[in-house]
């Protein structure tokens with residue numbers, strides 16, 4: 611699949627303000643250094659932390675072996691009549707699979723909540739057909755642990771062995787891993803601890819729940835791999851650098867919100883727009899429009 615990502619900055623003023631920032635990013639070789647997980651990119655004070663945070667830049671390669679495991683588990687669960695997936699995860703441990711599944715039209719019940727009504731709704735589904743994915747990088751998030759415990763009880767009350775219906779995604783050595791091993795939960799997926807939680811979309815945190823729910827996680831990695839080369843180039847046309855510069859320029863002007871809008875339609879011949887980013891500031895409302903267009907050819 612040939613896939614090309616481009617970023618057009620619709621506001622000529624913002625485009626002009628972003629241009630020198632793009633040039634600086636190119637001169638500093640930010641793209642190649644980031645792709646190479648260079649921990650010195652943000653200077654000495656950030657070096658140690660950056661050294662344990664940048665695995666996300668290669669997840670499109672390193673996550674590949676997960677597919678066979680996810681598919682095998684999905685088939686196993688299907689053979690047991692289990693086809694309803696509930697995800698217990700807060701924030702960064704739920705947002706990516708939620709978006710992936712919504713985009714793919716794969717059914718996933720997400721518990722990223724403290725609302726008892728939402729928990730009750732999730733519990734009201736057919737538990738005999740349900741698997742609960744408990745997803746927590748730290749393995750110590752109290753909301754997620756509460757969801758796990760309430761589902762354990764509900765499974766048992768429904769005559770279902772809880773251990774056979776709970777799958778865990780967490781970092782190695784977390785308290786959740788210990789709990790899962792002790793309880794004999796069906797499967798424990800250990801994520802790469804060097805990918806930050808908010809950068810874990812293409813790690814086990816994103817791919818396991820999405821894949822179990824039936825989203826084509828392999829296609830997602832294929833798409834990421836297809837654009838990885840372009841994103842790693844120290845070039846003024848690198849869409850990641852252009853988007854970063856546009857965001858930074860708008861921020862310097864006072865923009866404090868980014869709104870992603872799927873506007874549909876077609877802006878560039880064969881292509882289809884996948885993303886429009888509205889940069890807004892508190893006073894002026896919509897200030898700038900950045901249009902990212904993905905062209906399939």
Ligand SMILES: O=P(O)(O)OC[C@H]1O[C@H](O)[C@H](O)[C@@H](O)[C@@H]1O
Nearest residue numbers: 700701702703746747748751807
């Ligand atoms: O994955 P966990 O360790 O359970 O953390 C889940 C989430 O907890 C909080 O909401 C943090 O603000 C998020 O950044 C984090 O993604």
